[in-house]
Amino acid sequence: xxxxxxxxxxxxxxxxxxxxxxxxxxxxxxxxxxxxxxxxxxxxxxxxxxxxxxxxxxxxxxxxxxxxxxxxxxxxxxxxxxxxxxxxxxxxxxxxxxxxxxxxxxxxxxxxxx
Amino acid sequence: xxxxxxxxxxxxxxxxxxxxxxxxxxxxxxxxxxxxxxxxxxxxxxxxxxxxxxxxxxxxxxxxxxxxxxxxxxxxxxxxxxxxxxxxxxxxxxxxxxxxxxxxxxxxxx
Numbered sequence: 001x002x003x004x005x006x007x008x009x010x011x012x013x014x015x016x017x018x019x020x021x022x023x024x025x026x027x028x029x030x031x032x033x034x035x036x037x038x039x040x041x042x043x044x045x046x047x048x049x050x051x052x053x054x055x056x057x058x059x060x061x062x063x064x065x066x067x068x069x070x071x072x073x074x075x076x077x078x079x080x081x082x083x084x085x086x087x088x089x090x091x092x093x094x095x096x097x098x099x100x101x102x103x104x105x106x107x108x109x110x111x112x113x114x
Numbered sequence: 115x116x117x118x119x120x121x122x123x124x125x126x127x128x129x130x131x132x133x134x135x136x137x138x139x140x141x142x143x144x145x146x147x148x149x150x151x152x153x154x155x156x157x158x159x160x161x162x163x164x165x166x167x168x169x170x171x172x173x174x175x176x177x178x179x180x181x182x183x184x185x186x187x188x189x190x191x192x193x194x195x196x197x198x199x200x201x202x203x204x205x206x207x208x209x210x211x212x213x214x215x216x217x218x219x220x221x222x223x224x
Contacts, residue, residue: 033211042118042200042214043157056210089155093212102147102162103212108155 004106006092012112020078021109025094032075035091082113116141120215127191127222135186135218137201145204146177148186191222
């Protein structure tokens with residue numbers, strides 16, 4: 001078990017471009033979460049999946065953001081028409097089962113929009 | 115939504131000192147985790163502790179769910195303990211994802 005893996009680790013993009021991030025959860029984990037963290041703040045919830053179903057989306061997830069988990073394994077987070085305010089660390093986490101289980105985080109993808 | 119407050123926001127210690135970090139939350143929770151964020155941004159799991167007390171080496175944690183707080187104790191601090199410590203909770207009902215506090219930034223000086 002190699003833990004939660006995210007790719008890329010760093011991404012620099014020009015304003016207006018689209019970017020896509022990937023998250024590979026721990027293999028047996030059925031729940032997958034995306035968070036965004038800006039400088040000096042705690043991570044903020046964006047969305048989560050149980051298997052392939054996207055069960056909740058935060059108000060932070062504007063219509064420029066879309067997330068998928070097509071086969072209940074890896075997930076992608078796409079940001080269209082990036083803005084400078086999208087610059088942040090994007091974190092992925094996974095957990096097994098329902099409520100009372102421990103979540104594990106990946107190393108994050110640091111996005112810089114110039 | 116649930117409020118998670120951590121204190122103090124910043125803490126500077128000399129190596130070898132002990133410290134206590136606090137996390138208060140506003141609603142009943144069924145999951146509470148403490149994390150250490152390293153300088154590269156990764157969140158390292160310290161404790162999964164919805165209630166009770168746990169210890170792991172120089173670190174220990176206590177959650178009193180009925181009084182809605184948790185404490186993280188760091189003893190004999192080392193420079194490698196520096197970083198940001200986050201408390202995160204999950205509600206009994208509603209959102210099924212962790213809600214984070216704003217963290218305690220710890221700096222341990224040699």
